[in-house]
Amino acid sequence: MSIGFRVSGTVAGIEELIRRASTIAKTMGYGIDAGEGEMCLRLCPMGEVEITWSADADNQGLWLVESDCQTSQVGAGFHKAALELIDGLELENMVVEDETDYYSHRDFERMKREHFYPYLKQLLHVCHDLIEQRGSDQVCLCWDLDLYHPESVMGTVASALGRYTLDALDRILEIQGVEALAQRFFLWENETRDEVFYRNRALYGLWIQCYYVSSSRSEMDREINGSILDDLEKSYAMNCHLPFPYEAYREVCGLHGRKPVIEDVEPLTYEFPIGYRKRKIVETLGNLRLTLPGSYLYEWEENERGGGVNIWCDDSVNSPVWRVSAYHAREGEAQFSNGLKGVKDYEEYEITKGRIRFGWEQHGKGNEKYYIMECEVITGPSFYVITVCYLKPEEREGIVELLHRIATN
Numbered sequence: 001m002s003i004g005f006r007v008s009g010t011v012a013g014i015e016e017l018i019r020r021a022s023t024i025a026k027t028m029g030y031g032i033d034a035g036e037g038e039m040c041l042r043l044c045p046m047g048e049v050e051i052t053w054s055a056d057a058d059n060q061g062l063w064l065v066e067s068d069c070q071t072s073q074v075g076a077g078f079h080k081a082a083l084e085l086i087d088g089l090e091l092e093n094m095v096v097e098d099e100t101d102y103y104s105h106r107d108f109e110r111m112k113r114e115h116f117y118p119y120l121k122q123l124l125h126v127c128h129d130l131i132e133q134r135g136s137d138q139v140c141l142c143w144d145l146d147l148y149h150p151e152s153v154m155g156t157v158a159s160a161l162g163r164y165t166l167d168a169l170d171r172i173l174e175i176q177g178v179e180a181l182a183q184r185f186f187l188w189e190n191e192t193r194d195e196v197f198y199r200n201r202a203l204y205g206l207w208i209q210c211y212y213v214s215s216s217r218s219e220m221d222r223e224i225n226g227s228i229l230d231d232l233e234k235s236y237a238m239n240c241h242l243p244f245p246y247e248a249y250r251e252v253c254g255l256h257g258r259k260p261v262i263e264d265v266e267p268l269t270y271e272f273p274i275g276y277r278k279r280k281i282v283e284t285l286g287n288l289r290l291t292l293p294g295s296y297l298y299e300w301e302e303n304e305r306g307g308g309v310n311i312w313c314d315d316s317v318n319s320p321v322w323r324v325s326a327y328h329a330r331e332g333e334a335q336f337s338n339g340l341k342g343v344k345d346y347e348e349y350e351i352t353k354g355r356i357r358f359g360w361e362q363h364g365k366g367n368e369k370y371y372i373m374e375c376e377v378i379t380g381p382s383f384y385v386i387t388v389c390y391l392k393p394e395e396r397e398g399i400v401e402l403l404h405r406i407a408t409n
Helices: 014-028 076-088 108-133 166-176 178-185 195-209 219-238 246-256 393-404
Strands: 004-011 031-035 038-044 047-055 063-070 092-098 138-140 156-159 162-165 280-285 288-293 297-302 308-313 321-328 344-351 354-363 370-379 382-390
Touching (some): 004 076, 014 031, 014 038, 014 047, 038 076, 108 138, 108 178, 166 178, 219 246, 354 393, 370 393
Antiparallel strands (some): 156 162, 280 288, 308 321, 321 382, 370 382
16 A cells, blocks of 8 residues: 555666766755665655666667656655656656556646645555554554654554544544645645745654764764754744644754744644654664663774674763664574673563563672673574673662563564
C-alpha cells in the first residue's frame, strides 16, 4: 500500500546528467550525492529521489537511466516536486509510470483528492486494525527503517510529525476533515514549499532529530536546533495564523541561545510532549535491539584491523559510555566467550531467540576509580559484546535496567 512512480529514459553522457541534477539541487536547495552508477537527491526529510544508470544494451553509446520513487510517506507536494526534478534531467525516450496519473493530467488537487487522501484514510484503518484487533502496543507509521524506534507507548500511533492516540486521529478526521489530518501527517502536503511545509519540516526536526540538549554540545546539535528555529520563524513569517508548536519553539530557543521573536500564536497541541528523544529510544544493530536514552549521540570508532565499535553516550554530562561490537560465527551457532570471569552480580538468562549474560567490575583507585559492566549476547550465529563504562556506583541500577530491556529479532 503506497503511492509512487517509475521512470526510465536514456542519456548520451553521465557527466551531463550529473551536471543537470547538481544545477537543480543548487537552485532548489536540495542535497545531492553522486556515486558509481547512482545518485540520490534529498528534497526534504524522508523525501529522496534515487537515480541509477547502466549501459543501455539496446542502444550502444547510450546510458539507461531509471528511478523508482515512493512518495506516499511524504505527501503530494513531494510527488509533484520529484516529477519536476525528473523533467529537469531532460531524459530522452522517457517513460513515466505514475500511479496517480498526475504526470499526465497535472491537476494537483485531483491527485490529492483521488490518491493521497484515500491513502491516508486507509492508513488510519490499518492502525485501528493493528491496535484494536491484533493487539499491537504501538504503530510506527511509515517509519524510516534506518531510524531508531521510539519507546513504546501503549495504544498510540507514532509518525514522523507526532504521536497520537487513535481517538485523537479520529477526532481530527471527523471534526476538521481529511485536509486537516493530511497537514498533521504529510511533511510536504501542498503544491509549494509554503508555511505548512516549513512548519512540518520543523516538526520533523522536533519529533525525530532534536536531542533536546544545548547547541554547545556538538556541531550536530547546533545544526539541528538552528534549522528547527529557522524553519519555524520562516513559517510564522509566511502565515502568523497557522497553528504553531510554541512551547517547543521557546524550549529550543533556550537550548540554542536565541531570543524568541514569536509571541502571539495559535498553539499546535499534542497529547504527548513533543520529541521522541526526550524518552528512551530503541537502536537496532543487526539482530540486537538496544534501549538507550534518547539524548545519547552515536559514533563509529574504527580500529586498526578495519573493523570498529559502535559508541553511544552523552559527553556533556559524563554519562555512561556504551560500546557495542558485533561478530558472526563462521559456522553454526554463536557461543559465549571465555570472559566475564570474576564479575560481580553476574546474571545469565534466555531472551527471545538468544541468551544474555552480564556483570560488573571495578577498575582504578581513589579519584581514578571507574566501573565497567560487561555483557555478551548470542542469537543464532551473531555474537555481541557490550561494555558500559561509568563513574558513579549509583548509575549501575539504570544500566542494569537497560540491559534487561535488550531484545533480539
